[in-house]
Amino acid sequence: MVASVPIHTPARLDGDPVDRVRAALAGAPDLDRLAELHRTLADPTRLRILFALCQEELCVGDLAALLHASPSAVSHQLRTLRQGRILRARRDGRRIYYRLDDEHVGALFRAGLAHVAHGDGDDAPRGARAGGEDT
16 A cells, blocks of 8 residues: 655745636636637648638639649538638639638638747757757
């Protein structure tokens, strides 16, 4: 049998950080929706579509040609992105053109690309660099 050792947390002069974070979490009801947004974005084909639509409004045929995919496959991905409120559509005659829902989507996408590019060429996990510092 292992004896349990009481965990001692030293008193903090600046209050209890756990209580502060717990209060902040209670005031953040959209975290589940944010997780769903990230799940929707977590597909390479959908990210390629977003990259293309960050450049210009395009129709299914344009996207299919760019991605070397069938219009049916592209339409399936577009439906997922529209359901996730990432894209919006505009009809022009018989064609439907797609664009980002709003600038927040473009900003999120660009921030993700910048974050990935920031770590290029560095295979060491964060915090495992010489000196143990994160950059």
